[in-house]
Amino acid sequence: MTHLVRIEDLVVDYASGDGSVRALDGAELAIGAGETVGIVGESGSGKSTLGAAVGGLLPGAATVARGSVVVADHEVNTLRPNELRALRRERLGYIFQEPIGSLDPTMRIGKQVALALPGSGRRADVLTHLERVRLADPARVAKAYPHQLSGGMAQRVAIAMAMAREPEILIADEPTAALDSQIRAEVLDVIFTLAAEIGTTILWLSHDLPAVAKRCRRVVVMYGGRVVESGSAHAVLDMPWHPYTSALVRAVPGAVAEGERLVSIKGQPPVLTGAAEGCAFAPRCPDALSTCSVDRPPVVSVHERDVLCHLAGQQVGVSR
Amino acid sequence: MRLFSWWLRRALSAVVTLFLVSILIFTASRLMPGGFAEVVLGPLASPEQKAEVTAKYGLDESILVQYARWLGTALSGDFGISMISGEPVTTEFGLRLPVTAQLALFGIGGAILIGVPLGVATAVRAGRRRGGAAVGRLLSGLGVSVPEFVLGSVVVFLFSRFALGLTVGGYVPFGADPAGNLQSMLLPAAVLSVFVIAVTARTTRDAVLTVLVEPYITASIARGDRPAFIVCRHVLRNASIPIITVLSTVSAYLLGGAVIIEYLFNLPGMGTYLVQAVGRRDYAVVQAGVLLAAVVFIVLNMVTDAVAGVLDPRFGAAAKGRKQ
Amino acid sequence: MTWWRKADWLTRSGLLCLVLLALGTLAGTVLGIGGDPDEMVGPRLAPPNGEYLLGTDELGRSMLPRLFEGIGTTLVLSALAVLVTAVLATLLGIAAGYRGGWLGEIVLRLVEVLHSFPVIVLAILVAAVLGPGQTATICSIILITIPLMTRVVRAAAVSVSERDYVTSAVISGARWPRILSRHLLPNLSGTIAVQGTYALSVGILVEGGLSFLGFGVQPPQSSLGALIQQGSIYLLAAPWLVIGPGIVLVLAILAINVFGDGLRDSLEPREARSLV
Numbered sequence: 001m002t003h004l005v006r007i008e009d010l011v012v013d014y015a016s017g018d019g020s021v022r023a024l025d026g027a028e029l030a031i032g033a034g035e036t037v038g039i040v041g042e043s044g045s046g047k048s049t050l051g052a053a054v055g056g057l058l059p060g061a062a063t064v065a066r067g068s069v070v071v072a073d074h075e076v077n078t079l080r081p082n083e084l085r086a087l088r089r090e091r092l093g094y095i096f097q098e099p100i101g102s103l104d105p106t107m108r109i110g111k112q113v114a115l116a117l118p119g120s121g122r123r124a125d126v127l128t129h130l131e132r133v134r135l136a137d138p139a140r141v142a143k144a145y146p147h148q149l150s151g152g153m154a155q156r157v158a159i160a161m162a163m164a165r166e167p168e169i170l171i172a173d174e175p176t177a178a179l180d181s182q183i184r185a186e187v188l189d190v191i192f193t194l195a196a197e198i199g200t201t202i203l204w205l206s207h208d209l210p211a212v213a214k215r216c217r218r219v220v221v222m223y224g225g226r227v228v229e230s231g232s233a234h235a236v237l238d239m240p241w242h243p244y245t246s247a248l249v250r251a252v253p254g255a256v257a258e259g260e261r262l263v264s265i266k267g268q269p270p271v272l273t274g275a276a277e278g279c280a281f282a283p284r285c286p287d288a289l290s291t292c293s294v295d296r297p298p299v300v301s302v303h304e305r306d307v308l309c310h311l312a313g314q315q316v317g318v319s320r
Numbered sequence: 321m322r323l324f325s326w327w328l329r330r331a332l333s334a335v336v337t338l339f340l341v342s343i344l345i346f347t348a349s350r351l352m353p354g355g356f357a358e359v360v361l362g363p364l365a366s367p368e369q370k371a372e373v374t375a376k377y378g379l380d381e382s383i384l385v386q387y388a389r390w391l392g393t394a395l396s397g398d399f400g401i402s403m404i405s406g407e408p409v410t411t412e413f414g415l416r417l418p419v420t421a422q423l424a425l426f427g428i429g430g431a432i433l434i435g436v437p438l439g440v441a442t443a444v445r446a447g448r449r450r451g452g453a454a455v456g457r458l459l460s461g462l463g464v465s466v467p468e469f470v471l472g473s474v475v476v477f478l479f480s481r482f483a484l485g486l487t488v489g490g491y492v493p494f495g496a497d498p499a500g501n502l503q504s505m506l507l508p509a510a511v512l513s514v515f516v517i518a519v520t521a522r523t524t525r526d527a528v529l530t531v532l533v534e535p536y537i538t539a540s541i542a543r544g545d546r547p548a549f550i551v552c553r554h555v556l557r558n559a560s561i562p563i564i565t566v567l568s569t570v571s572a573y574l575l576g577g578a579v580i581i582e583y584l585f586n587l588p589g590m591g592t593y594l595v596q597a598v599g600r601r602d603y604a605v606v607q608a609g610v611l612l613a614a615v616v617f618i619v620l621n622m623v624t625d626a627v628a629g630v631l632d633p634r635f636g637a638a639a640k641g642r643k644q
Numbered sequence: 645m646t647w648w649r650k651a652d653w654l655t656r657s658g659l660l661c662l663v664l665l666a667l668g669t670l671a672g673t674v675l676g677i678g679g680d681p682d683e684m685v686g687p688r689l690a691p692p693n694g695e696y697l698l699g700t701d702e703l704g705r706s707m708l709p710r711l712f713e714g715i716g717t718t719l720v721l722s723a724l725a726v727l728v729t730a731v732l733a734t735l736l737g738i739a740a741g742y743r744g745g746w747l748g749e750i751v752l753r754l755v756e757v758l759h760s761f762p763v764i765v766l767a768i769l770v771a772a773v774l775g776p777g778q779t780a781t782i783c784s785i786i787l788i789t790i791p792l793m794t795r796v797v798r799a800a801a802v803s804v805s806e807r808d809y810v811t812s813a814v815i816s817g818a819r820w821p822r823i824l825s826r827h828l829l830p831n832l833s834g835t836i837a838v839q840g841t842y843a844l845s846v847g848i849l850v851e852g853g854l855s856f857l858g859f860g861v862q863p864p865q866s867s868l869g870a871l872i873q874q875g876s877i878y879l880l881a882a883p884w885l886v887i888g889p890g891i892v893l894v895l896a897i898l899a900i901n902v903f904g905d906g907l908r909d910s911l912e913p914r915e916a917r918s919l920v
Contacts, residue, residue: 057538084544094539096538102536104558105633106558106632107554145634161543162543337756337757340753345769353775464901466894467849470852470893473890477880477886532917538917551919573762606772610769614760
């Protein structure tokens with residue numbers, strides 16, 4: 001099957017002060033049409049960079065050192081600016097973390113939504129799109145300015161704008177991180193229902209493993225700029241293969257059986273300045289072998305599951 | 321309603337400032353050394369003659385009385401009589417304001433038509449090429465670092481020495497000879513514009529750079545919008561407050577008399593007149609001239625706030641929050 | 645000096661240029677390079693030549709030592725004035741931004757009144773009251789730069805005083821001298837340095853403009869502005885009288901501005917964003 005998004009050996013560096021920081025260190029990911037994928041990782045794991053790379057949205061300080069990003073058979077890194085804009089306009093939708101900040105503070109909501117619609121958006125269309133994200137009073141919201149909205153309302157507006165052209169892929173970068181916990185579920189409901197109606201593939205970037213596992217069919221775990229584990233949500237959550245993933249699972253309240261202790265992951269996530277020598281998690285890994293800090297682990301693929309770990313062979317053996 | 325009361329407070333505050341400014345100006349002009357009578361009559365005048373002149377212009381009364389009378393008449397639009405020419409100050413200003421206004425118009429035009437686009441263009445380009453930032457900084461720095469009297473002197477020298485076709489110095493009224501007027505104003509306006517354009521471009525560039533990293537710009541890029549569209553629809557309006565603020569500062573500066581340019585090119589505008597008035601201790605003219613400059617500035621400031629409130633819906637709310 | 649390593653070539657050149665200018669002037673003045681600035685040594689209005697490197701003026705004085713004296717006067721006057729401004733503006737800015745209340749209102753009002761005058765008009769007014777000369781120049785620079793600097797320091801003081809560590813210091817009962825020295829001043833020092841740098845360039849500009857109009861430094865004392873003013877009388881016959889001081893003046897202001905821009909960018913790094 002051909003993939004809607006195919007990222008291969010992607011290496012991205014950020015210029016910072018004197019040197020550079022490596023955000024992605026050979027990331028690999030393939031997403032098929034209609035999937036719901038949750039990418040989980042700490043801040044600094046490279047998930048936001050990966051999300052931005054899909055739409056060619058890397059900031060000016062970033063350079064793609066190596067690798068390819070193919071979206072619907074287009075190599076994003078070599079597209080001309082107008083082709084890239086067409087790709088974003090016709091196939092991609094983005095939602096960001098800061099809902100009010102993502103809206104132009106000097107423009108009424110109705111006008112902004114109209115500008116995001118194909119052609120010249122009419123008022124009726126604007127209201128329809130605002131209704132689709134279950135805003136209670138679309139007419140009033142359309143007349144408001146962003147600073148007059150709550151975070152949840154603003155994020156619904158941002159969703160309406162991102163979904164206005166019925167994109168093939170929606171990339172949601174921590175869409176609920178800035179919202180109150182009570183309304184997170186509502187906003188996620190809106191995203192997932194609307195995407196299902198339109199048939200949009202979802203790429204949800206989050207640091208919340210259980211939340212992601214609850215709504216996404218597939219979970220992708222990132223660490224140190226690489227995808228260290230990927231597979232179906234319940235499989236990854238029930239039986240993590242990568243030591244980092246299992247540490248994540250054990251650190252989550254409610255994800256472990258009653259009576260078991262929550263375990264925090266010792267040490268700090270890495271800040272890479274170049275390619276990691278071995279496995280980026282090796283220094284924090286309780287089961288690290290001597291090869292782990294020397295050789296980069298290869299991808300082990302079994303049953304639609306990919307894992308990036310020297311121990312994986314043994315683990316796979318055990319789990320069978 | 322709250323917005324209205326904010327504007328009321330804003331206007332009241334301006335009036336208080338203006339009142340303080342007028343006290344400052346009046347006090348300053350009375351502190352100037354050397355009696356007026358001596359300046360008019362010369363050092364050889366007899367005490368009787370001096371007393372007569374002093375009494376004639378009301379300079380023998382208490383300073384409070386003098387201030388009150390000056391303020392009272394000023395409020396009715398009468399700024400007194402130039403002690404040198406004997407003409408009303410308003411008449412004297414009327415002769416000179418057109419020169420300054422015309423010069424200011426050229427400067428403001430340059431700032432809006434060249435300075436703003438230049439600032440936007442350099443800011444948008446800054447993200448495209450790395451390393452070009454320092455060159456841009458050097459050029460914009462150069463624009464605000466060349467004082468008018470240095471650039472003016474260079475221009476005067478070049479055009480006088482090599483007869484480059486434009487007259488240097490002197491003024492031709494527009495009514496008498498429009499072509500000659502434009503010719504005589506072109507050089508001073510050009511010299512004046514360099515600084516004004518550079519200041520505007522720098523501020524615009526800063527404002528646009530600040531807006532370009534905002535999340536809503538990223539969101540617009542992510543929607544596949546064209547750069548021109550993003551600049552016109554989102555960037556300009558959000559960057560507009562610093563830009564109109566600098567435009568109003570520049571306008572006030574120009575209308576307050578581009579003193580040095582007028583002096584250098586020997587133009588009979590407000591600036592030259594003010595310099596002469598200080599030299600001759602023509603109190604009424606100094607008071608009225610400086611007051612006029614301050615009034616222009618304060619009024620422009622209020623207009624700027626009003627425009628800012630219209631352009632950015634957050635501004636009124638933010639200003640209210642700040643004042644309370 | 646981590647700062648120096650982080651600065652780009654332009655910022656470094658600006659600082660270097662300024663230091664060289666100051667040191668060169670100091671050396672030139674102390675060593676008496678080019679002779680006595682007030683002595684009428686040569687022919688009148690002689691163009692630059694081997695004996696008089698920058699030519700001579702209308703009285704036959706050598707321009708090189710006069711230029712040294714001029715730079716020295718301009719830099720010393722501006723620096724003195726800016727020093728006073730920096731101290732006053734810091735105090736006023738903190739009073740208005742941190743203390744607020746009626747004191748803040750008074751400071752803001754004062755700043756607004758001073759700010760209502762166009763720069764050169766205010767300078768002329770000061771010169772008219774105090775009489776033309778160095779005192780008037782210094783006072784003009786102070787009165788012109790105070791509102792500019794106080795506004796920025798105040799805004800910075802407001803934002804610093806809203807930070808958590810200041811709040812917690814206040815709650816834990818720290819007295820204000822401690823808050824001032826431990827929290828406010830260290831966090832405002834960058835802003836003060838940048839604004840002081842800009843104020844210095846404004847100061848040099850004001851000295852030049854005021855002296856050019858004849859209200860600033862008076863002959864026979866020379867300053868960059870006074871040299872240009874005197875030279876402009878003979879502009880066509882002896883352009884070198886204006887060119888030398890003019891170039892130095894532009895160079896000094898440019899160096900300071902470029903340095904100030906670099907300093908500001910290093911304190912508030914800003915990312916350039918491409919719209920493509």
